[in-house]
Amino acid sequence: MNVNRNIKVTVWNENRHEKTHKKVAEIYPKGIHGAIADFLSQESDFEVRTATLDEPEHGLTKEVLDSTDVLIWWGHIAHNEVRDEVVDRVYDRVLNGMGLIVLHSGHFSKIFKKLMGTTCNLKWREAGEKERIWVVEPGHPIAEGLGEYFEIPQTEMYGERFDVPAPDTLVFISWFAGGEVFRSGCCYNRGRGKVFYFRPGHETFPIFYQPEVQRVIKNAVRWAAPVNGPVPHFGNVKPLENI
Amino acid sequence: MNVNRNIKVTVWNENRHEKTHKKVAEIYPKGIHGAIADFLSQESDFEVRTATLDEPEHGLTKEVLDSTDVLIWWGHIAHNEVRDEVVDRVYDRVLNGMGLIVLHSGHFSKIFKKLMGTTCNLKWREAGEKERIWVVEPGHPIAEGLGEYFEIPQTEMYGERFDVPAPDTLVFISWFAGGEVFRSGCCYNRGRGKVFYFRPGHETFPIFYQPEVQRVIKNAVRWAAPVNGPVPHFGNVKPLENI
């Protein structure tokens, strides 16, 4: 029973733009991870901490991951600096039940590509155009508290074809002023874990301060929290019936 | 946020076998609806009531349905006695967010067939054989608290081909001693509502007293509870952009 159970959230950020781009540092003075941790911490059922690329083991030690229910991932220019052993550790935890929420440019992270089994490639354009995100599955928990659509006044465009497996559930589709569409909210079951890809969120636009974006991420944390289901036993087994 | 929100459950039962079959009355002295309401009432976040076919409007007045979050449905020999206007009322409520859990022989109910768009036909046999229900999606909320499988010592067999649309999520597959298999736990989104079909549960076997069966139904109630998502506006609309 999920009621009254605290959810331990770790917000991971590459945290490189914040150090090198003045504009990013101005918009996100605590880093993107800090901004996300701030609004998540307002929820009484969340316990929130952060981790970043330049910490030892990228801040994702076995101890941290073992005590993480949902991991939020933001990366962009340093995907290749994430060490494979840490990627494998995150991967094992997802398959064993940890939720994973991948934001925006995280579509090209090693962990997302490994879990999807595809290139996760897409079209993109940085023109500060308008995005309108439509809810196509209004009964889904991730749509809780939203209207039929919400708008992001200025954003980077991501366009189809988005090279991912068809999501187990498609929650959002984006409309862009420049003429493209995108599957912007994609739910996947992988092993015993849940993965949610959410498109919005750019380093030079204040997108993570938008109430609707925050709402979606909060909803996604609750949706992706581990379930205490069966732990499969793999390998050689004896028959359960007389053969 | 779902935490601490009570879920209003209405357990609907045809309640005919209980009146005419001594054996059924012995196994389920309060009726199948009574047995289900009993174990659901042990959950502190559920408010449970019952309704039956022979009540006025089958106990499913507009007032009852409007105040129902999740409706549980058991019927068998009197599907055709359920009036179409009540079926339509339940249908409208499901599409507007009410959860619906259809049990066992409810596969042939008017409401389930109407929501599925198919015959919902299947193979069956009453031989009291063993069923073993395997969890194939161990991270799904409906699998919470279960082992890798559970067994029903004696049951009616339902076998494939089960003529339903492929479920949005398939949670359980049954093995039967007589040689058949069955998709026994099927999740569907329909409109803003959620539908769960759960195979076990027969009138002449004490299946609703089994802890695993009770656990699944409790889990399904929480999974199917309405989400406060957007209410779609249909029909003619003005453009959101200059055309």
Add this chain to the structure above:
Amino acid sequence: MNVNRNIKVTVWNENRHEKTHKKVAEIYPKGIHGAIADFLSQESDFEVRTATLDEPEHGLTKEVLDSTDVLIWWGHIAHNEVRDEVVDRVYDRVLNGMGLIVLHSGHFSKIFKKLMGTTCNLKWREAGEKERIWVVEPGHPIAEGLGEYFEIPQTEMYGERFDVPAPDTLVFISWFAGGEVFRSGCCYNRGRGKVFYFRPGHETFPIFYQPEVQRVIKNAVRWAAPVNGPVPHFGNVKPLENI
């Protein structure tokens, strides 16, 4: 083996606008059914005929349906005039393997709503705006011969939320100049049959003369053609193993 097997296509049209609207009659002098039959007839593996609402039994007698592999459906203002017994006949044939392609305003036809189990409602606007249809599943047979997207210069808008079950496969998503998106190419398995909903196609725009639209419909006919798979046997069965 599908090679060299002819596909019998019946194009059904309500055929009312053509009789009452001069503009429609000018664009589609043979009726929408005639225009569709014309381009389908160019394919050497198709045998094409038409049927319309005002024919006896709407042109869909048992004999016609029994010898139809794929039925194409166009209706708009007279959905309610289609008799339930004919709808049931079409429904039975789909569940027994006949393909069904539902075009544009056919989303509100009795047969489509019955097969979907939902209202099939949506947003709409007649402003002659531009639509751009993006292929999101480029390996699907219905995308054969297309580019990454194609445009319809002037069309009626259909917008989300489209109240249908999530398609088994989503092939197209539309972008509209007015700011909406739409799941425009939706594949469904129902019983032994296949259903394809295709959004484009309006009575006052010459959409069915566009090569890309014709290509999609041709592809869909081949995709939806019946497969000689097993005919399920339903009902009471004997065990296949000793119990």
Add this chain to the structure above:
Amino acid sequence: MNVNRNIKVTVWNENRHEKTHKKVAEIYPKGIHGAIADFLSQESDFEVRTATLDEPEHGLTKEVLDSTDVLIWWGHIAHNEVRDEVVDRVYDRVLNGMGLIVLHSGHFSKIFKKLMGTTCNLKWREAGEKERIWVVEPGHPIAEGLGEYFEIPQTEMYGERFDVPAPDTLVFISWFAGGEVFRSGCCYNRGRGKVFYFRPGHETFPIFYQPEVQRVIKNAVRWAAPVNGPVPHFGNVKPLENI
């Protein structure tokens, strides 16, 4: 249009059991690849060749893969000997449209795990027990020509939980005498390519001589053959509309 287009099939086999186990060599004197190539070659629309692990580049040079429409994969004891660069080459070809059919113990091949994004682990038992494979999607092209089920008299058991993403389409479910079930026919879209996992096929049982098994593999070849759909263009793009 698929009609009359030849499909180039390459049958890949590890081909190790055949060299070291007398029993395997007796059952499959031409190797498992030879047995599969033999029955596929009877189809007039297939061009068939084979490739094995110990050939240079495992027989899967760029030239071979570029001229392969559908690749069939059988491996068991030497998955780790398949070089990563060849795996990457196969992976790129699948995402660019080549069909891939993975047989039995190939579930643990590098290529299948890479495309699935999960462990692909399962339960197993070598007891020569009976398997009954039920068709759950009778309208699917891979079920063409089959009955409602077929049996394999003696086989190795594979049991759930099968740690793969939920298939885009589930075609077969297996029943085993020892009490397990398995999702035995799983269709996936990955990139522009199609992947089919088919469970039956063991080295010490003459399973690939069974007509039903041969039929499924032939059907799967036709289903997985490339479609001439759009080739997505990824990366930075200009707007299609004035922003």
